[in-house]
Amino acid sequence: MQEQIVIVGGGAGGLELATMLGRKLGRSEQAKVTLIDRNSTHLWKPLLHEVASGALDSRMEELDYRGQSARCGFEFLLGTLESVDKDNKTIQLAAIRDDRGKEVVAARSLSYDRLILAIGGVTADFGTPGVTDHSYFLDSLRQADRFHEHLLNEFLRVNKSIGEGNATKLSLAIVGGGATGVELAAELIHSVSLLSIYGLSHLDRKHFEVCLVEAKQRLLPELPERLSKLVEKKLSSLGVEVMLNNPVIEVKENTLVLGEGEPIQADLIVWAAGVRAPDIVNDWGLETRKNNQIKVNQYLQTLSDEAIYALGDCAACPIDDARWVPPRAQSAHQMAKRLYRNIVREYQLKPPKRFVYKERGSLVSLSRYSAVGNFMQSKSLSVPLEGTLARWAYASLYRLHQRVLHGWWKMFLLLLVDKLKRAVKPRLKLH
Structure with a gap:
């Protein structure tokens, strides 16, 4: 009988994991991989500030979950996670309603053998009034x-x-x-x-x-x-x-x-101050931190249930006794890669390996004016980056995300398409 692997959240980590598992296990029918998200399309979250300012037309960069699922061997379901029943290994999805409040799809229950929570994070208001x-x-x-x-x-x-x-x-x-x-x-x-x-x-x-x-x-x-x-x-x-x-x-x-x-x-x-997991996490009977992040062990399993995993911004994964893995896109990418390899190792009857976060540095774009950052070659050696080199490095982060989703060849085609779009489209979205 096929294992039911359910991934909730189609952000950077969730979508990459669903894509990799779908290609490896879904296509060969070794497992049924299901991705659930409340939206129909994916946009890499670090691009949102460009959408807000008009520097980027989101319609040009969105990825359709259904199209990706058809290409990569996983199933996509539109829905919002409402509750988790650990005892019966089921999740409840809220009803889908249109903009007039009419029910389109009734509330549903879905069984799982392995549940992976990749629901991301939201901005923390720290209880500040207003x-x-x-x-x-x-x-x-x-x-x-x-x-x-x-x-x-x-x-x-x-x-x-x-x-x-x-x-x-x-x-x-x-x-x-x-x-x-x-x-x-x-x-x-x-x-x-x-x-x-x-x-x-x-x-x-x-x-x-x-x-x-x-x-x-x-x-x-x-x-x-x-x-x-x-x-x-x-x-x-x-x-x-x-x-x-x-x-x-x-x-x-x-x-x-x-x-x-x-x-x-x-x-x-x-x-835009701080990150926390959504409040609804506290209703699922999982052990969490004060910022609602779900506590996981070094194999990314929740401390409350080894059949439930968490990755990305919603996961609280310890680096040591005093530090936690930071809520960044690179963290979600590393977690998805490690969890994918561990699941495949289980199918090969091999023991899983511990997740070890590797600090690759940080990069910040200052629009067309500049970019700065640092590249971590080791714990003791940090290489500062500025100007054009930093801008290239910053852009490469998104291209690496595309490579995981589409492969090298399609990633280079998308890069070419983006260059052509910049040549023919307005430099600022004003609609």
Whole structure:
């Protein structure tokens, strides 16, 4: 009888794992591999800040789960995980409803022999009052598209007001000095610099204010301090106001209340501070950390049930007694690769190997202006990267994700297609 391998979450780790298992075990009918996601398409999450700013048209980069499943030997189901029954090895999927609330597909129950949770993470608000009501998040394509739509409306409003002779400015505040906040700030500056090409000639960088607020003492704590300072200097040269060591204690409509100093007024507020697993994880009877991440052992099995695994942003995997695997795309990629190999080893009657996280360094894109990062060759040797070389390295991360999904040949074809699209498509998405 075929083993039922169910993967919930089609992000970087979940989709890569489903693709690899489908090709190896699904096609040969050694196992039935099922991927479940609440969306019909996949977009690599590190691209969301580009979608939000208009630098990227998401429709050009989305991957259809059903098409991928047909090519790679796994089954795809559209659905949202509602509950996990560990005793009976079943999961419950919520009913699917249309935009009018009419039920399209009834709630379903699905059996599993091996359940892999790869549901990703969401932005942590740290219990700060008003965040949910008055901020934008960039955890999903839908949220990025929503922010982009409102950003375009603000572009039109402010451009018209300036054209009528009013001393108007568009102000935007970003909370969180990690990769998402830093990259979004740079992309927004670049987007505004392109507006005159597309008829919005009044709104330019002089009329656009971006404030980046970070509670800690420096930006990008995962980078060496020298590179962090370099990023801060570059952002400042682009006109971004960087505020450090000053946590936000409340968010009101168009206002950030800070721990120290005057409140910050902003037309748009983006919250990009911290990562946690979704709250619903706590209802599944699994052992979790305070940030809702599911605790796993060195084989990525949950501490509560060895038939249930977790990987990616929702997994709390220890590196040592004091550190945890960071919630990054490279972590999800490494976990998916190790878990795939361990499952295959079991089919070959070999024991699984422990997951060992390998720090490869961090890379941050500053839009078309620059990129910085560090490449970890070993625990003691870190090679700093800046400028063109760093930009190439940053772009290669996405290409490696495509290679896993499509193979080398199709990955190179996609690279060529992307180059052609950039030559014929507008440089900024304004719809």
